[in-house]
Amino acid sequence: MNHSPENLVRMGIVLGKELIGYADLAFVNEHAVEIGIAIGKSEMWGKGIGAQAAILVMEHGTKAYQLTEFFAETHKANIRSIKMLEKLGFQEVSRVGYEEYKGKNSRLIQYELLKE
Template identity: 50%
Template sequence: MKGQSELEETVKIRSITMNDYKYVLNWSTDEVFCHANGWQIDRKPEELYDWWLNQVYTFSIEFVRLGVEHEGRFIGYGDLADIKNHTAEFGIAIGDRTLWGQGLGTKAAAELMEYGTKNFGITTYNAETHENNLRSRKMLERLGFQEINRNGKEEYLGEYVELIQYRLRSNGL
């Protein structure tokens, strides 16, 4: 595994583009990724293209989707949703499953939150993950998120499991 300083040089947050669609299309064929991220399996490429087109060109002051780039390649995306009153829902997905567990999501998440704080004044980040998504839970805890609640259940990777809500409060930049 690369050291933290090496990851800082190879992971960055950037705008998403239509050129990223080829990666999104590839992720849509990975059943494990789709199940883990709530994506429909066997989506038609035309439908996926229209969805991605909407992601790239729709602007909202309450929702931001940014790309995650590693070594010059688009590998995932991060979301800040329901942005209001210095608060946002936070989420991140690494699309290339071969890169899971290498700390790239944690680095990208930290950059996404820095972006949210700097550009939107966000001081409180909320996140939710499934009880059996240990990588996501560890990432959130490494970033300083605290478990605040366990509310609801849903299927995740073939199991019906609890949803865990997390919160991170910061003082801004």
């Protein structure tokens, strides 16, 4: 994290006093980013922490960088991630390629959220 690329903002996700993951803003252009959320401990999954982190990182991006367009990508097999993105208002824009996810080949789905 000390040598992040110029186009990446990475913030830690802290619960209590423990670092449990990170949230990324990877700049596509001056008004658009791809967000990434990772929660390391599986026992923390499904508790809304990722959704709250996504909301906070998007609010930060909107205020600090005047971002208006957010992208995200997940695997078709990652049902929790899909539900989170849709709950946050993201819309599916395309299905691209395949990648390994949990030992199986899974289609990648791209999402977009526009802020006015």
